[in-house]
Amino acid sequence: MTIGIYGLGRFGLFWAGKMASLGRVVGYNRTPRRFPPSIELVPLDGLSECDVVFICAAISAIPQVAKDLSAVLRPGTLVMDTCSVKEFPLASLVRYLPEQIDVIGTHPMFGPDSADSSLHDLPMVVTPTRGSDSLVQEWADRFSSLGMRVMVMSPEDHDREAARTQGITHFIGRLLASLDLKPSPMGTLGFKKIFEVMEQTCNDPWQLFLDLQQYNPHTKEMREQMVGKFDELIQVLSGLSDNSTHDDGLTEK
Structure with missing residues (x-):
């Protein structure tokens, strides 16, 4: 499985490290800068190789990110945001991404400061949005396997x-x-x-x-x-x- 990270800020770099145990991780950042050698950088269209893409960008940037991704992702790709708000970003992803792209909302209720050493029992919200129940369960199980305490809830809740x-x-x-x-x-x-x-x-x-x-x-x-x-x-x-x-x-x- 190839996992893409869109946005390599402080949280994106942290999340890339945590996802590395689940598969090959590649990263894309809109602003070119120097990154750790452990990060495999790809251009935007390089994310088309990915089975799943995590968006690690500002909440306000999600509409533009969705438009960027809509031009390069292949049908069947899963897109997950990591935003601290769920209603606005998920509505944007559903609006701008083609129907053939699955969407699941996530909110890791932690960050680099609180989860540097371990993910054990840290809360992870999963928000089913567009895709099968089995796909949601598959990723809920993956997050649980990393030690996270998964909670499934609606964007509104x-x-x-x-x-x-x-x-x-x-x-x-x-x-x-x-x-x-x-x-x-x-x-x-x-x-x-x-x-x-x-x-x-x-x-x-x-x-x-x-x-x-x-x-x-x-x-x-x-x-x-x-x-x-x-x-x-x-x-x-x-x-x-x-x-x-x-x-x-x-x-x-």
């Missing part, structure tokens, strides 16, 4: 759940980063944990954060709920301040 897990985590991480927080020798365990969240989320591309917030139809509602709850807490604290007598016990008798 994925995006609703992701908005309140990954979406909120990235939002809070970027918010904390904007406060210019620094490690502190007096930092509590709780502070260290939120600092880790900030570091991990900010290690991902800024475009990923923007796309998570823009292309998941449920993240706007999540943000609005957060702002509402923030305002409620501020009102509670303001009420405490307004009701305080500030008696310091030093009034002259």
